[in-house]
Amino acid sequence: MATPQFASFFPDFYIERIWEKCIKCRRCVRECSYEAHIWDPKKKTLYEDHTKCVGCHRCEAMCPTKAIIIRRHPAEFREHALWTPWFIKNVYKQADQGGVLLTSTGCALPFKNYFDHLVLDACQVTNPPIDPLREPMELRTYIGPKPEALEIEEVDGKFRLKKKLPPMIKLEVPIMFAAMSYGAISLHVHQGLAKAARDLGTLYNTGEGGLHASLYEYGSNTIVQCASGRFGLHVDYLNAGVAIEIKIGQGAKPGIGGHLPGEKVTEEISKTRMIPVGSDAISPAPHHDIYSIEDLRGLIFALKEATEYKKLVFVKIAAVHNVAAIASGIVRAGADAVVIDGLKGGTGAAPTMFRDYIGIPIELAISAVDKRLREEGIRHRASIIASGGIRCSADVVKAIALGADAVYIGTAALIAVGCTMCQRCYTGKCPWGIATNNPELIKRLPPEVAYEKIYNLVKAWAHEIKEMLGAMGINSIESLKGNRDKLRAVGLTKEEMEILEVKHAGE
Amino acid sequence: MWNIALRAKELSGCGIAGIIHRKGELIPGEMILKAICCQYERGNGLGAGFAAYGIYPELHEYYALHVMAQNKQALEKVEEFLQKHTFLNFQEPIPTKKVKTIKDPPLFKRYFVRPKFDEEEAEFCDITAEDDRMVQLVMEINEKIDGAYVISSGKNMGVFKGVGFPDEIAEFFRIDEYKAFIWTAHNRFPTNTPGWWGGAHPFTILDWSIVHNGEISSYGTNRRYLELFGYKCTLLTDTEVVAYILDLLIRKHGLPLELACKAMAPPFWMEIDEMPEEERELYTAIRILYGGAVLNGPFAILFAYNGGLVGLNDRVKLRPLVAASKGDLYFMASEEAAIRAICPDPERVWAPKAGEPVIVEMEEGVIPNQKSYLKPRPAEVKEDALRIGYLPPLLFSSK
Ligand code: SF4
Numbered sequence: 001m002a003t004p005q006f007a008s009f010f011p012d013f014y015i016e017r018i019w020e021k022c023i024k025c026r027r028c029v030r031e032c033s034y035e036a037h038i039w040d041p042k043k044k045t046l047y048e049d050h051t052k053c054v055g056c057h058r059c060e061a062m063c064p065t066k067a068i069i070i071r072r073h074p075a076e077f078r079e080h081a082l083w084t085p086w087f088i089k090n091v092y093k094q095a096d097q098g099g100v101l102l103t104s105t106g107c108a109l110p111f112k113n114y115f116d117h118l119v120l121d122a123c124q125v126t127n128p129p130i131d132p133l134r135e136p137m138e139l140r141t142y143i144g145p146k147p148e149a150l151e152i153e154e155v156d157g158k159f160r161l162k163k164k165l166p167p168m169i170k171l172e173v174p175i176m177f178a179a180m181s182y183g184a185i186s187l188h189v190h191q192g193l194a195k196a197a198r199d200l201g202t203l204y205n206t207g208e209g210g211l212h213a214s215l216y217e218y219g220s221n222t223i224v225q226c227a228s229g230r231f232g233l234h235v236d237y238l239n240a241g242v243a244i245e246i247k248i249g250q251g252a253k254p255g256i257g258g259h260l261p262g263e264k265v266t267e268e269i270s271k272t273r274m275i276p277v278g279s280d281a282i283s284p285a286p287h288h289d290i291y292s293i294e295d296l297r298g299l300i301f302a303l304k305e306a307t308e309y310k311k312l313v314f315v316k317i318a319a320v321h322n323v324a325a326i327a328s329g330i331v332r333a334g335a336d337a338v339v340i341d342g343l344k345g346g347t348g349a350a351p352t353m354f355r356d357y358i359g360i361p362i363e364l365a366i367s368a369v370d371k372r373l374r375e376e377g378i379r380h381r382a383s384i385i386a387s388g389g390i391r392c393s394a395d396v397v398k399a400i401a402l403g404a405d406a407v408y409i410g411t412a413a414l415i416a417v418g419c420t421m422c423q424r425c426y427t428g429k430c431p432w433g434i435a436t437n438n439p440e441l442i443k444r445l446p447p448e449v450a451y452e453k454i455y456n457l458v459k460a461w462a463h464e465i466k467e468m469l470g471a472m473g474i475n476s477i478e479s480l481k482g483n484r485d486k487l488r489a490v491g492l493t494k495e496e497m498e499i500l501e502v503k504h505a506g507e
Numbered sequence: 508m509w510n511i512a513l514r515a516k517e518l519s520g521c522g523i524a525g526i527i528h529r530k531g532e533l534i535p536g537e538m539i540l541k542a543i544c545c546q547y548e549r550g551n552g553l554g555a556g557f558a559a560y561g562i563y564p565e566l567h568e569y570y571a572l573h574v575m576a577q578n579k580q581a582l583e584k585v586e587e588f589l590q591k592h593t594f595l596n597f598q599e600p601i602p603t604k605k606v607k608t609i610k611d612p613p614l615f616k617r618y619f620v621r622p623k624f625d626e627e628e629a630e631f632c633d634i635t636a637e638d639d640r641m642v643q644l645v646m647e648i649n650e651k652i653d654g655a656y657v658i659s660s661g662k663n664m665g666v667f668k669g670v671g672f673p674d675e676i677a678e679f680f681r682i683d684e685y686k687a688f689i690w691t692a693h694n695r696f697p698t699n700t701p702g703w704w705g706g707a708h709p710f711t712i713l714d715w716s717i718v719h720n721g722e723i724s725s726y727g728t729n730r731r732y733l734e735l736f737g738y739k740c741t742l743l744t745d746t747e748v749v750a751y752i753l754d755l756l757i758r759k760h761g762l763p764l765e766l767a768c769k770a771m772a773p774p775f776w777m778e779i780d781e782m783p784e785e786e787r788e789l790y791t792a793i794r795i796l797y798g799g800a801v802l803n804g805p806f807a808i809l810f811a812y813n814g815g816l817v818g819l820n821d822r823v824k825l826r827p828l829v830a831a832s833k834g835d836l837y838f839m840a841s842e843e844a845a846i847r848a849i850c851p852d853p854e855r856v857w858a859p860k861a862g863e864p865v866i867v868e869m870e871e872g873v874i875p876n877q878k879s880y881l882k883p884r885p886a887e888v889k890e891d892a893l894r895i896g897y898l899p900p901l902l903f904s905s906k
């Protein structure tokens with residue numbers, strides 16, 4: 001007798017087909033990469049395998065007659081506050097397979113979201129709000145180390161700089177695209193991100209999967225990543241962008257390396273990553289040449305040497321308990337920017353336990369890191385880039401008011417190109433053509449569409465940020481940086497407000 | 508008396524006026540009083556003040572500390588502190604007059620001091636260190652001694668300010684008995700904070716004094732920026748940051764006055780992008796490095812130091828400012844009427860452009876301790892030396 005697979009008895013979703021509407025065109029069968037819709041040629045009808053549905057809503061969106069509704073499966077377990085269906089089903093899965101629970105995207109648990117407990121200020125009477133439609137409103141931001149004082153000289157009655165500034169990166173909008181590797185997401189998405197970054201005057205990040213030959217032309221809007229797997233890393237790659245990001249960790253899975261399942265490693269990916277087709281690309285947890293902060297310093301300067309000190313070096317870490325001290329060490333080790341990726345940061349593949357339970361919220365981390373760097377008098381030596389869980393332009397404003405110089409968005413950019421947060425990117429079957437390399441599936445999202453959506457999103461956010469700044473009575477983003485006066489807490493404890501350095505609303 | 512709820516920031520509209528004589532001739536107090544009283548409608552009786560330069564010529568080598576105290580005990584604490592950390596040359600109560608409308612004024616006393624360094628720290632005894640030390644002492648008193656504030660701390664200058672209309676405050680401090688080569692004055696209209704004596708303008712540090720009409724929406728950013736360098740904002744009004752920014756950018760970092768003004772009211776990026784290369788690099792650098800010093804929001808300010816008077820507007824000019832001159836006298840005020848009240852026939856009257864400073868420096872060598880900030884000076888090289896906190900910490904605990 002075959003061993004029963006308990007997990008398959010209790011599907012998560014229920015595919016409801018409205019038969020009066022269905023014209024049996026079989027579009028759903030073609031659209032579903034998980035084969036949840038099945039055509040029976042003998043009976044000339046359709047049936048569903050609910051256990052296979054991941055809730056991506058692709059069929060629902062594509063059905064020409066809107067005959068499909070995807071619902072949570074209505075079957076219920078008896079109530080139990082502790083043993084909710086989530087835990088019961090996870091135990092079934094692991095008892096069936098004996099494996100690590102895998103998932104994608106960022107932390108799905110309802111931990112307190114601090115952004116949602118912070119409100120912004122606006123001018124009334126005493127100080128006129130500024131209208132960004134009629135007055136200039138500036139979002140330009142520079143990333144990189146800055147001297148504390150300028151040296152000026154006077155030549156022929158004119159002032160000029162005695163010493164040029166060290167290299168820095170100019171952003172026209174303080175929103176960059178977070179590392180998402182080619183492989184984890186499709187080449188089309190990468191192309192869209194690169195082009196959008198160029199037209200928006202910002203940067204995208206290659207992630208750890210190397211750089212596809214077609215993307216070298218976007219170099220001045222590119223951050224290349226150097227992670228522990230060192231995939232696709234060679235000197236041309238390092239020199240291809242304007243910055244190199246050493247990835248120590250990421251918010252979705254602090255303490256472990258990147259993971260690209262073999263299913264996603266196609267011919268093109270294998271060439272770019274310099275690994276065999278179909279092999280799992282699993283980055284080691286540590287960099288094998290970094291076992292201490294001195295080693296990190298060694299790598300930072302090795303990269304700077306290799307690129308003749310023309311490129312900035314960012315170091316990305318997951319926000320963990322001791323994030324402030326770690327960030328301080330990173331800045332002292334010579335990093336030009338520290339990237340902090342919070343608990344809610346996304347991923348293409350992570351063990352569920354890591355995604356949901358490891359790391360701390362980004363809001364607290366930004367404030368703690370900014371504070372520590374300021375106390376140590378080294379805040380000017382590096383920029384702070386915040387990422388993980390930034391969902392709207394107000395989140396960006398709040399992150400900057402908490403002390404970040406700029407933010408990264410990842411998940412938001414993917415949602416912009418159609419992601420429905422089904423959290424199954426690791427399967428490589430993304431029905432929306434985003435987190436997949438299947439040549440049939442990637443056709444569903446052409447690069448031009450990806451570009452347009454991502455461009456629109458950031459353009460809209462930039463506009464909203466300008467409106468919010470104007471309402472606060474300031475006309476350039478630098479006057480928002482660390483400006484806690486613009487924030488008030490609603491429903492936070494004293495301790496939380498102390499860490500965030502904000503007052504309670506009404507104070 | 509001061510157990511009012513202080514806000515970290517105040518919002519206000521106001522009237523301001525300033526006069527300077529370029530040859531250092533003394534101007535009677537009545538003149539500035541007339542100019543500020545002419546702008547009566549710009550205040551609501553909740554604050555007025557005056558800064559006067561050149562009023563202590565015999566003691567010009569000493570920092571003149573004007574101290575405001577809530578009671579005798581606070582004053583005693585200040586004195587104990589000064590005994591320990593300064594050479595005290597002379598002290599006296601600031602002469603005041605009873606004014607009917609002014610109820611329960613605080614105590615005012617002035618001390619003429621030079622900071623003291625302990626022997627083992629003798630190496631810090633040069634002039635810049637003396638200024639730094641003075642800044643540190645003032646911050647310490649303001650932060651740590653309950654109920655006492657140093658309201659001015661420059662050499663050969665002093666500030667007189669309080670809660671009342673300008674004529675009342677002038678009468679209280681007997682402004683008509685002083686003569687100065689630079690005067691500034693302020694008439695305050697705070698809109699959402701109770702008036703308190705420490706919250707009146709001018710605000711000062713060393714010989715920098717500021718009067719301000721406007722609101723600094725970037726206060727939170729400015730305050731945090733200044734904290735990086737050891738400045739502590741204790742007076743709970745936004746204007747305070749302007750004094751410290753001037754001190755940091757000009758005295759500590761050696762920026763010429765004009766560029767320091769450009770750091771506070773910078774040109775827009777679209778203007779910078781159009782500049783010729785060298786200028787573009789300069790202004791780009793100013794904006795990148797001094798983003799924390801940008802005064803964002805509507806403002807008109809006048810600031811003075813031993814040797815000059817400067818007027819500055821925000822970069823879109825949302826508050827009024829007018830300048831005028833006649834011979835060696837230069838005038839600046841919120842309204843032209845204020846100038847015409849004391850100088851009916853100026854040779855030149857003009858409205859300064861947004862973000863363009865009006866800088867009037869005195870002729871060289873006409874006053875003691877004269878300072879000129881038109882030229883760039885080398886920033887202090889050692890990174891840490893740019894911070895006030897770099898000086899030996901004070902052993903003091905009064906709270
Ligand atoms: S796509 Fe819609 S109409 Fe076509 S077969 Fe599927 S359910 Fe029926």
Ligand code: SF4
Binds near residue numbers: 418429432
């Ligand atoms: S990218 Fe695709 S697979 Fe991943 S969550 Fe979004 S829709 Fe699902």
